[in-house]
Amino acid sequence: IADSMRGRLKAEDAHLHLGGLSNYMDKLAEAKRIVIVGCGTSWHAGLVAEYLFEELARINVEVEYASEFRYRNPVIEENDIVIAISQSGETADTLAAIELAKSKGAIIFGVCNVVGSSIARASHAGAYTHAGPEIGVASTKAFTAQVTVLTLIALATAKRKGTISEETYRQLLIELENIPSKVERVFENASKIKEIAFIFTYARNFIYLGRGLNFPVALEGALKLKEISYIHAEGYPAAEMKHGPIALIDEDMPVVFLATHDSSYEKIVSNIQEVKARKGRVIAIVTEGDTLIPTMVDFVIEVPKTHEILTPLLSVIPLQLLSYYIAVMRGRNVDQPRNLAKSVTV
């Protein structure tokens, strides 16, 4: 991402980074509905995109597990737009979802990493993430690259539709250029994250909670922990906690809060209080300079301040590192986790 973005984004040219998709900006801007399909991490990137398209471009978005899509009779109409997200570009369920949507007349846009992959070829147009090969099986940089590309698509669409001001558009593009150096700053916290990982190496369960754009990040943090550490972990919207998961909270339950300083900050603070009142052990991902949450929780990991829309690009990094260190401390092979395939082709 750093290589593809640094110094190259100009305020007026988000769509120029979108490869063949740049020829379809009118279709995106006219869309009444976008359906996003993907599996695993790619599905989580799709959930982030739902917030982005709805917030920036005011387009109704549905995000579907590609693995479930074909077992329903989904309502897809001629010229509906379907965005298929896949790191490998070979995931069988995502390909099947594309074929189903195509048979109903949908226009398919692919967001893939692997150039010339089956999903890229099955799409009418697409934008490559150019994240380079994932060395491990579990997607990590693919997630940030997918979210970056989806942010650019949402921004270019919003600009074409006129649903964001010129100033917001410019600010977001400039801030997107700052993200690589801010990611590097998150890496400066690696030794602290390692210490936290040491304390929780043998935890049996984890809960991840977030709101808004940080909700899909909570899901992704939990998935990374499951995939490479084999620890049972669940992500929820923080407000869902009261509807069931709160029963699980006691002194043995680590709870990771995505608590960056954004529009849901106060609500997250009260969720943290609820968990602490039940003796849960809280690890909070906070914005640099936060003085309140560090007084309430057991551990904090700071990420630099950014525009709320871009938060997932930073808040996911400490969660990936936490999973990585826990997995290494448990003696797991982080590149080749048991039972997982790089691309699920059957």
Ligand code: F1P
């Ligand atoms: C989807 C996915 C990955 C996951 C694992 C299995 O792959 O669920 O998110 O980490 O590798 O496959 P893709 O369609 O994004 O290639």
